Amino acid sequence: LAGSASVRQQITVPAGTYTLSTLARTSGSVSSGQITVTDSSGAVRTLNIPASSGFTRREAAGLQLAAGTATVTIRAGSGSGNLAVDQLGLVKTSGGTTPGTQRYEAETAPATCQGTIDSNHVGFSGSGFCNGTNAAGAYVQFTANAAAAGTATIGVRFANGGTTARSANLIVNGTTLANVSFEPTGAWTTWVTKTLTVSLNAGSNTIRLDPTIADGLPNVDCLDVSTPAS
Ligand code: GCU
Ligand code: CA
Numbered sequence: 001l002a003g004s005a006s007v008r009q010q011i012t013v014p015a016g017t018y019t020l021s022t023l024a025r026t027s028g029s030v031s032s033g034q035i036t037v038t039d040s041s042g043a044v045r046t047l048n049i050p051a052s053s054g055f056t057r058r059e060a061a062g063l064q065l066a067a068g069t070a071t072v073t074i075r076a077g078s079g080s081g082n083l084a085v086d087q088l089g090l091v092k093t094s095g096g097t098t099p100g101t102q103r104y105e106a107e108t109a110p111a112t113c114q115g116t117i118d119s120n121h122v123g124f125s126g127s128g129f130c131n132g133t134n135a136a137g138a139y140v141q142f143t144a145n146a147a148a149a150g151t152a153t154i155g156v157r158f159a160n161g162g163t164t165a166r167s168a169n170l171i172v173n174g175t176t177l178a179n180v181s182f183e184p185t186g187a188w189t190t191w192v193t194k195t196l197t198v199s200l201n202a203g204s205n206t207i208r209l210d211p212t213i214a215d216g217l218p219n220v221d222c223l224d225v226s227t228p229a230s
Contacts, residue, residue: 001076001083003030008073013039014092015067021059022088026051028081033074037090040068055086061093094148101226104142106130114138115216121159121188124221129159132217139168139210140217144225146200153226154207155195156180160218161188168217171208172198180209182218191221200227 001007020037026049033049035058047060072090076083105126107117113130115138121129132138146152160166165181177198185192198207207225211217 001033001074001085003028003076003079003081003083006073006075008071010069010071011090012068013065013070013090016065016092017094018063018065019059019061019091019093020045020047020063020072020089021057021091022047022049023055023086024049024058025053025055025084026077026081027053027084029079030077030081030083031079032077033083033085034077035085035088036073036075037063037065038071038073039065040070041066049083049085055084101224102144104144104223104225106140106142106220106222110143112139112141113220114140118219121161121219123159123189123191125157126222129219129221130217131219132211134214134216136211136214136216138216139208140220141206141208142223144200144205144207144223146202146205146225146227148227149200149202150228152198152200152228153195154198155193155224155226156182156209157191157193157221157224158182158185158218159188159191159221160184161186161190162215162218164215166211166215166218167213168209168211170196170198171206171210173201173205179212185218188219193224200225
């Protein structure tokens with residue numbers, strides 16, 4: 001590219017994190033250049049290219065691009081001489097999954113409830129809740145999807161109208177991670193959410209609450225699974 005000239009190309013990209021990289025050199029009095037990437041939302045990211053007489057790698061990592069048409073523009077700074085660019089690449093380095101929370105109801109398959117699905121204590125979400133059989137081992141199990149492997153926050157919505165806490169093993173994909181105590185909430189109609197942190201695999205995961213006391217589980221309404229962006 002001669003001084004002050006520019007060239008551009010449009011490509012269609014999925015959402016995600018990208019690294020823009022190139023080899024570049026300048027000659028004559030062209031003392032700089034610039035590569036910009038404009039994504040479909042109009043956001044502009046800039047890679048500045050300083051003067052160098054030999055080809056030098058220039059890179060900008062961690063560019064978050066929206067899905068759709070991205071425009072890559074190379075501009076030479078003013079002057080008489082050239083900007084030369086070689087091996088230009090825009091490489092996706094990770095997912096582009098959006099953070100979000102997914103609710104899984106205890107009464108909706110593939111969730112399973114070792115007990116009955118009841119609806120006699122108001123305040124639940126969906127059409128009911130899992131009233132686990134009052135026995136150790138009478139579990140509730142949810143199946144949760146994650147777009148990418150990583151840490152997730154799970155919220156167990158429950159009510160315990162009894163006078164003592166009920167404890168249960170938290171078992172994710174067959175591995176027991178913790179023993180969790182579900183304190184009395186004051187009434188069977190008082191629902192609260194207990195937040196826990198787990199590691200999930202990409203794809204399908206089983207999340208089981210397996211009571212370790214003879215009283216069994218509290219009543220369990222649903223599970224909210226929050227996964228971060230990747
Ligand atoms: C009561 C309540 C149930 C609850 C049970 C228990 O029977 O109505 O919803 O599951 O107590 O102690 O587990
Ligand atoms: Ca019960």
